[in-house]
Amino acid sequence: MKKLILCDFDGTITRQDTLVKILDRFAGNAWHLIEKKILKEVFGNRIGLKQEFDLCDPKQATRDNIAGLLNEEIEIDPHFKQFLEFCRRESYEFVIVSGGFSLCIDTILKKYGLGSIPYYSNKLLFEKNKLRIENPYSSDDCALCGNCKTMHLRRYMSLGYYIIYIGDSTTDRCPVKYADMAFTKNHLTEYCLREKMAHIPYETFADIQAYLSEVTERYESYKNSGEKNEKYN
């Protein structure tokens, strides 16, 4: 079976959320009130993110200033590179699905020499007097998401993929319930506990790699041991 890892970017591949960094630097304090409303599901992240970025001062929040800030202050999970190698070795395809911006993903992948990893995200456009958000992957079926991760998940499922989802926060609520297997941390773990959804809590990509290695190893030894025949005869 074809196996696909759909992975969130902010707070999952990166240790700090790029959007939080940008808003803390360029939007003043009021964005926290909007974020609380997203957490309580007063509205989704498509509407919330637009409101938050409307608070940014476009003269300060330029493309160069944002890239500079992220280059200085964003780190990735220390086990992420190893995990990507593991995925290549074990034939897990890997795709990023992000509620953030292509600028943030491109900047960080370049900073860490990670090459090109396929991704779906929103776009931040720098217009004369404002920052505008473009949502090329919003879905008519979902009122919540700017980039509806469930839409991507469903497309891959219909192509016959087994889907492993990895995420940490509000933009992962939509897809997490549909994945075949889900690794969660922070807000997303709390959400899954509250909603009684199956999930595997993790701290770093090393935990996920260990879990998937063990599953693969157990499966291989089960296949090779003849245990299968004993069990079912």
Ligand SMILES: [Mg+2]
């Ligand atoms: Mg996240």
Ligand SMILES: [Zn+2]
């Ligand atoms: Zn959605």
